[in-house]
Amino acid sequence: MNLPARLQSTLELMHEVDSVARPADAVVSAWFRARRGIGEGDRGQILELLYALLQHHARLGWWLLRHGREDVARNRLLAWLALKEGRTPDQVKLLFDGSKFAPSALTAQEHALLVKLQGGAIDHAGMPEEVRLECPAWAAGPLRRRFGSAFAGEMAALLTPAPLDLRVNPIKAMREAMLGALRDLGLAAQASAIAPHGIRLDERVSLARLPMLKSGEAEIQDEGSQLVALLVDARPGERVVDFCAGAGGKTLAIAAQMNNKGHVIACDVMEGRLKRSAERFRRAGLHNIETRLLASETDKWIKRHKAGFDRVLVDAPCSGTGTWRRNPDARWRAREEEGLDNLVALQARILASAARLVKPGGRLVYATCSLLLEENEEQVAAFLAAHPAFRVVPLEEAAPGLAASAHGDHLSLTPARNGTDGFFAAVMQREASPPGEAANGPNGP
Secondary structure: OOHHHHHHHHHHHHHHHHHOOOOHHHHHHHHHHOOOOOOHHHHHHHHHHHHHHHHOHHHHHHHHHHOOOOOOHHHHHHHHHHHOOOOOHHHHHHHOOOOOOOOOOOOHHHHHHHHHHOOOOOOOOOOOHHHHOOOOHHHHHHHHHHHHHHHHHHHHHOOOOOOEEEEEOOOOOOHHHHHHHHHHOOOOEEEOOOOOOEEEEOOOOOHHHOHHHHHOOEEEOOHHHHHHHHHHOOOOOOEEEEOOOOOOHHHHHHHHHOOOOOEEEEEEOOHHHHHHHHHHHHHOOOOOEEEEEOOOOOOHHHHHOOOOEEEEEEEOOOOOHHHOOOOOOHHHHOOOOOOHHHHHHHHHHHHHHHHOOEEEEEEEEEEEOOOOHHHOHHHHHHHHHHOOOEEEEOHHHHOHHHHHHEEOOEEEEOHHHHOOOOEEEEEEEEOOOOOOOOOOOOOOO
16 A cells, blocks of 8 residues: 555544544444455554544644534544645645545645645644643543642653553463563563563554464453453352453453462353453353343342352443553543433442342452542542442452552552553452341342
8 A cells, every 4th residue: 555545544434433422442443354465564554643643633623623624534634634644735635636545636725724734744733732732621520639739740641652561471471481472483582571461562453463362372451451450359169240241351351360260250241341351252162151141230130149159250331441551542532411320320230230249258349440439439438338238358458569659549550650451459358247237138139
């Protein structure tokens, strides 16, 4: 592909991402599957440009509004070429010439926009801080409340490229051997700073170059996510529930932690996710996992199995603010009419229902990939106030090696401080029920 063809492909992909109500990574995968003729090198350059445009969404939109232009994919790309790549109107005109595979020719209005943007830079002194830091309006207040004077630094870290982290499957491989295999492939692989089975690749790499992903010897998993799974502290022979298992990344880590012994139940309300996760479990050589489709967070299965599990992980649906560097489109996909309050209420219902599965002496781990107090510390405080049979287990007690990553009693990871995605986790233990409290807790079954 020449540059005009790559620009046209990027425009088509941008339009697809804008118009389909699915995460960008899923849209991108489907788009490239339908265009297998695009080579690996061209694919990488198209993806790099797409994600750069997503990471500069607010700033490009600000410039277009400033000049009275519609915020659409084509105008965003033109603004990028002028402001970030420093291309002159005449240079852009040569790329947008309407020839086969190239973008259609510039209109007079588009040429005029390029003239106005010529010589400018993507950042401007007149931009509000939230725009410069790509922080959507709905999240600015909560994030400022969480980080205070560290707000700008934390938001800037969410604009940096995310590394590729792998978790070695100890059922099939050892980390040192895996590091050697990756280096033999010419990759600069390093052991993760904290996660015992983690490996970090700071360079961009085609996943097709990593045969260990197909063999089940390794999985893609951010180091922060690995640490959350570690906090579950599941032992061989125990009974464990991953209540919101999703694609099964943490389930895999938990089952391996148990050395394939005991019983792990991966629950979710999305049947497609569970089917895809089951294939990952088989590939990893893990046979102590069962999948369970739930109709809702209050499925009857929960009541039938109350107080039956040693460990329960609730990796709750959340705002995803901690994953913005990895999923830059997610900041703009949250529909404000749904509201943070509604999401927090859903999390509370899920947590209260899942807690019924924990036996006395067992542990409940609540986790999110959010940076917001409302979804994290405040959610846990509200749960503990309503469920006196549970107490928080301070991080220094639950995992002394992670104490430096605590915010209060809980695990709190951010890209700026820890080099991971943003994650929160709280460990709670169910004690004997206080006098007068029913076995199902103060709120009943």
